[in-house]
Amino acid sequence: MSDQISIPSDPVERLRRFIHEGGFTQGVRLPPERHLTDKLGMSRATLRKALGALERDGVIWRHVGKGTFLSDGSQQAPNGALAELGRQLTPFRMMRARLAIEPAIAREAAINASGDTQVRMQQALARAKAAATWREYEIQDDLFHRTVAEASDNLLLLSLFDQLNGVRRAVAWGNVTRQSAQPSPDHSSFAEHDAIAKAIAARDPAAAYEAMRTHLRSVSQRLFGEN
Structure with missing residues (x-):
């Protein structure tokens, strides 16, 4: 080098x-x-x-x-222990794990979020809405959720999120078929993400918890047909 x-x-x-x-x-x-x-x-x-x-x-x-x-600009294909764990989980089980963990992380974010993390959430939301492809959207979607975890100001929760996210990629990798080239302007995740960010900005832990839970239940229904 x-x-x-x-x-x-x-x-x-x-x-x-x-x-x-x-x-x-x-x-x-x-x-x-x-x-x-x-x-x-x-x-x-x-x-x-x-x-x-x-x-x-x-x-x-x-x-x-x-x-x-x-990276190559796309989500990373999982490997090693995370890939093996992902192969043992159904999408339903993966979403149940997310529902158990991510709303609690959002609740902590509402208590501890810095101004910087709130700005970065808004930037990710804006870029997601402007995405010209699903790949661009997914990069920003992933970044939004990780920034929520960063906003918890808890290194253990952030590390836990990273592990959870790695397994999520292993479960969903290559299994999601899109019916359009890019998200539609009324894609439901846009409003759901806005609600999460709004609750965090308002320092409302209960609302942040419920907003994240509502979003993940919506994703589960939309992608996997499960609640």
């Missing part, structure tokens, strides 16, 4: 150039933040904003405790 890179002035483009010229391939873990800040000559705060921009674009994905990985 080359130690010499050209340095664009924009931090996001600088990070993109580093990834491109560094020869990183899909699924490879990027160096830790302390290495990247030294290599790219930027502060940790600036780096994290750049990483956030690439994550929103689906270029990278992050896993608590494991690091930042290069």
Whole structure:
């Protein structure tokens, strides 16, 4: 991997150039933040904003405790223990697990959400509504749910969400057939996500819990025919 890179002035483009010229391939873990800040000559705060921009674009994905990985712009195919666990679960069982865990995470988010996480929720919602393809929508949908978990301000809950999300991908991977090229303007998840974000912004734990529960029950019915 080359130690010499050209340095664009924009931090996001600088990070993109580093990834491109560094020869990183899909699924490879990027160096830790302390290495990247030294290599790219930027502060940790600036780096994290750049990483956030690439994550929103689906270029990278992050896993608590494991690091930042290069994506191809689509959801990552699961592997290892998560894939094996996913193969043993039916979609119904997967949704029951989500219903048991994610509403509680949303409740904690309503108590602890920072201004930054609320802004990022709104950004994910806006990008999801503007998505031209289902893949673009799913990237933003995934990011919205993860930002809710981040907003809980609880590393254990965030790590639990990441594990749950990895198994979800294993269950649903390749099994969902879309009838259109992109979400319709009245796609039900738009209003459901808005209700979750609104409850979190209002610091209403009970409403956030119920909004997430309503959303997940709707997803279960729509995708799997189960409540």
